[in-house]
Amino acid sequence: MPIEESKPVVLIIDDSEDVHRLLRIRLKHESVTLVSSLSGKDGLIQAKAVRPSVILLDLDMPGLDGFGVLRQLKEDGDLANVPVIVLSGMEQAADKVAAFDLGATDYVTKPFEFAELRARLRSTLRLDRLLRLLAERAEVDGLTGLNNRAAFNRRWQAEVDANHRLGRALTLAMMDIDHFKKVNDTYGHPAGDEVLASFASIVRGQIRSTDIACRFGGEEIALIMTQTTPEEAIVVCERVRASLAATVWPRHPSHTVTVSIGYAGSHAASPLVDTTAWLEAADKALYNAKHGGRNRVVAGQLATKPLQIAA
Amino acid sequence: MSNANQSPPINFQASVDSPAPNFATPPPLRSEFADDQDMTEIIEAFIEEMPDRISKLTACWHAQQLDDLRRLTHQLKGASGGYGYSELGQSAGKFESTLNTLSESGTKDPMTGLRNQFESLIALCNRVRK
Numbered sequence: 001m002p003i004e005e006s007k008p009v010v011l012i013i014d015d016s017e018d019v020h021r022l023l024r025i026r027l028k029h030e031s032v033t034l035v036s037s038l039s040g041k042d043g044l045i046q047a048k049a050v051r052p053s054v055i056l057l058d059l060d061m062p063g064l065d066g067f068g069v070l071r072q073l074k075e076d077g078d079l080a081n082v083p084v085i086v087l088s089g090m091e092q093a094a095d096k097v098a099a100f101d102l103g104a105t106d107y108v109t110k111p112f113e114f115a116e117l118r119a120r121l122r123s124t125l126r127l128d129r130l131l132r133l134l135a136e137r138a139e140v141d142g143l144t145g146l147n148n149r150a151a152f153n154r155r156w157q158a159e160v161d162a163n164h165r166l167g168r169a170l171t172l173a174m175m176d177i178d179h180f181k182k183v184n185d186t187y188g189h190p191a192g193d194e195v196l197a198s199f200a201s202i203v204r205g206q207i208r209s210t211d212i213a214c215r216f217g218g219e220e221i222a223l224i225m226t227q228t229t230p231e232e233a234i235v236v237c238e239r240v241r242a243s244l245a246a247t248v249w250p251r252h253p254s255h256t257v258t259v260s261i262g263y264a265g266s267h268a269a270s271p272l273v274d275t276t277a278w279l280e281a282a283d284k285a286l287y288n289a290k291h292g293g294r295n296r297v298v299a300g301q302l303a304t305k306p307l308q309i310a311a
Numbered sequence: 312m313s314n315a316n317q318s319p320p321i322n323f324q325a326s327v328d329s330p331a332p333n334f335a336t337p338p339p340l341r342s343e344f345a346d347d348q349d350m351t352e353i354i355e356a357f358i359e360e361m362p363d364r365i366s367k368l369t370a371c372w373h374a375q376q377l378d379d380l381r382r383l384t385h386q387l388k389g390a391s392g393g394y395g396y397s398e399l400g401q402s403a404g405k406f407e408s409t410l411n412t413l414s415e416s417g418t419k420d421p422m423t424g425l426r427n428q429f430e431s432l433i434a435l436c437n438r439v440r441k
Contacts, residue, residue, distance in 0.1 A: 111393055
């Protein structure tokens with residue numbers, strides 16, 4: 001998923017309303033969206049909700065102080081890498097060392113010079129953007145532009161966890177181009193690459209914004225359909241299948257490329273089905289599609305693990 | 312302040328019972344950012360809120376609420392600098408340091424310096440203008 005070009009969100013966590021008021025004025029000409037929080041506890045809730053690009057954090061707050069916030073941010077998988085600029089009246093080196101050891105990215109002492117704060121904020125945002133680009137590129141398949149296998153593993157685990165924890169519907173489809181080896185052997189690997197890239201483009205064009213398409217390997221694409229029942233999934237899969245089958249290849253107009261698709265899904269929580277078992281169910285359905293004549297969509301069945309009865 | 316783990320309370324009574332000092336009319340304290348149009352509205356808000364700040368500081372003083380007094384002073388220190396009242400910020404910072412020292416030392420005896428500092432701080436607050 002490309003990095004959004006919307007304004008980065010800066011979350012300010014400070015118990016002083018004056019600090020929020022001053023920062024809103026002093027940062028109003030920066031291309032950022034400011035979100036304010038008056039306590040450490042609320043700040044963590046806001047951070048989860050808005051996923052900021054940077055957090056400006058006061059240390060000396062009643063209740064959950066800045067050190068406590070830093071600890072909890074670093075323990076949160078979603079927020080651990082959000083850069084934190086500490087704004088604090090604490091000038092002791094020990095406090096600064098403690099803040100950096102807890103993961104703070106920068107430290108500005110109050111009362112702060114606003115020009116300096118603005119410069120540090122811009123620098124942090126620039127670095128954050130570069131790191132996000134790097135992370136994004138590390139998870140994108142170069143040929144197809146889809147998520148790569150590493151991204152699939154991460155996303156698939158997260159969605160299965162969400163299914164188990166929240167009972168969200170989930171369906172996984174495995175799509176494999178038919179006779180792909182023959183395409184490579186007959187027309188050469190560059191043609192094979194073109195077919196793959198075109199197929200990926202078709203998939204992107206037919207899926208919804210909530211679907212996650214990944215190049216699983218070779219000529220196989222995995223499609224994670226979040227909050228989607230098997231009945232809804234077959235509609236998406238069929239669209240992809242039909243679209244590829246109808247594609248006319250300009251240099252080889254007489255040639256047709258088709259895809260076999262197997263999918264396995266659940267309407268509600270399936271706590272006994274882990275990521276591997278679910279993937280196996282979709283793969284088995286794909287196998288059945290291949291052996292049932294190819295160019296078709298076949299539903300799989302999620303199998304639960306057998307009960308272990310103690311002797 | 313009856314918790315055995317806390318510092319013994321400071322006896323403000325002797326200080327509070329003393330007659331109020333006689334202040335000469337001091338010059339107004341102006342913001343260094345008075346000419347910055349972006350800051351006009353919030354500086355005016357800071358000035359309008361100043362009587363309320365003074366009231367809270369004084370209430371904490373009379374009630375011997377050292378922790379609350381320290382927190383309010385800390386906030387005043389930070390805010391003053393941001394609104395362009397450096398002298399006020401420095402005075403609040405000095406008073407905060409004194410409060411921190413008193414708290415850490417656990418002294419029982421009232422310090423004349425504490426009252427003088429507090430009154431100086433309140434006097435500066437009363438001088439804040441745009």
